[in-house]
Amino acid sequence: MAGRARTVLVVLASGLLVILGGCSSPQPDVTIDLLRENWKDVTGVTAGGDGLQVTASARSIVGQDGRGGQPDPPLNLAGTHLMVGGDFTLSATFADMTADASWALYDKPPVIADEFRVEPAGLRLTLQGKELDIAVFDGTQNKDLARPVPMHDERVTLNNPEAPLTVHRSGDTLTVASGGETLTSLALGKVFSSGRxxxxxxxxxxxxxxxxxxxxxxxxxxxxxxxAAAADVWQSEDGLQALAAKTRPDLRIGAAVALGPLSSDEDYARVLVGNFGSITPENAMKPQFLSPRQGVYTFEEADAIIAMAQSKGMIVHGHTIAFTEAMPRWMRELPSGTDAERKSSAAALLDYVTTVVTHFKGRLDSLDVVNEPFDVDQGTSFQQNIWYRVFGSGYPAVVSKAVYAADPAVKQFINENGADVPGRRQDALRKLASDTNAQGGHLYGVGLQAHVYDIGTDAISAGDLSKTLDAFDAAGLRVRISENDVTDDQGTDTQAQQYATVLAGCLRSRACVSYTTWGVDDRYDWSIDHDGNLRQGHDFLFHDGQPTPAYDAMRQVLGG
Incomplete structure (x- = not known):
């Protein structure tokens, strides 16, 4: 029988199953007890003396129209992940299961948008009773992002569901086993190719x-x-914030951020922390991410982002409280047909406001108390959301007063799109902010999003921006340029000029207290086009960790 390889199964005292191809593969000689690592910022996971306790969080991502509900199970992003450059074995034991138990292993975090989640390459094991579902993803995206299709999907029956589940990589082969019994063995493909x-x-x-x-x-x-990747990087003495501080020490240069790339991408962490003095959580503080079920709060990812920002000397702008989109289903479905229903729903909404603002009290410099109140067709009428149906057209004042009662120090803003240039929508926003304060609200100012999706229709001229800032200044309101991003459809030089125009206008005006771009790196600039296809944009200041001409233009505006 010489020349035929033998496979030997060895069960260690720890319960690990090691698969040895032939007699040449050595036993593992590095072992890590992951229960002793950092799990404190993972939604639904509590670390205790006997291990990890996992509870259902009901996290999902609802579409802009309220339909759908793509599952959004958490990963340990801000805590511990593994680095490994070759073969490995992982083993986990579950106990006291009341329903289903899922274990995910990915080689990078998913990309999370406010409407969808892009599933990365990896493995998900889901145990219910004795039935184990094994799903392997290679990172390929199908048209329906809400229903990612695995490259391999099978269900097996376990003899003993309390035996250790084992995942083993050997060369190009992935093996899943339980209690010493191989359940499946398949070619890896792109799975676990990142070394993480x-x-x-x-x-x-x-x-x-x-x-x-x-x-x-x-x-x-x-x-x-x-x-997390951001742990070891610091602000650059030559970055955008440092340059701004030389001429406008009061002006903060910021960016919208997500925990996934902040934790996993060294380039993203380096350019973010090196250049910006403030951050806005892109999605982590939106209602559907904070409270997936009524009375259930999942603050962990937002807390992790805020803790990172504070450790780097950055301030945080909270985003957002009252918003038509990004609402969990329980909030959308609150009844409002009768006086009694409106009273009950008002109590639920105000409880949400108080709980959220109290939780973040003292850690936010400013906060969007109302986001995009006007209709999506660029008119001046209110969106008929649950806040409007319960409280009426005065709901911004109701929300503002509730926020003030919970945290009187946080600076309050109403944030809106399409109001960056003079016109009816801008006039309506200015009137709404003034009326809100006249009704007892506590607004500090407005956020002008400054999205430039089409240079031909959305471009913001220096003259229009100057008039806009002067008008809000005359009304006693401060302004945040809150979500600036610019398409490169007409070339990177045109993109750079538009970025520079907006920043320069903010820099010159005492009314403009901060500038924020709605993203960091094009690696994470994803959207769904009109045909339902996933599309990568090129709208930000960095591309694959490298500065774009727009970044260079921003530096010139700041004197760099």
């Missing part, structure tokens, strides 16, 4: 305990744990 492993546990409708969780690998694989 991001872990998460979740349940759709119940809870369970993780009583053991280990990682092992040959010493040559370089297995180790790592934290």
């Amino acid at each position: 492993l991001w872990l998460g546990f979740s349940s759709d409708s119940g809870g369970f305990d993780v009583t053991s969780l280990t990682a092992a690998a040959p010493r040559s694989a370089g297995l180790r744990t790592s934290g």
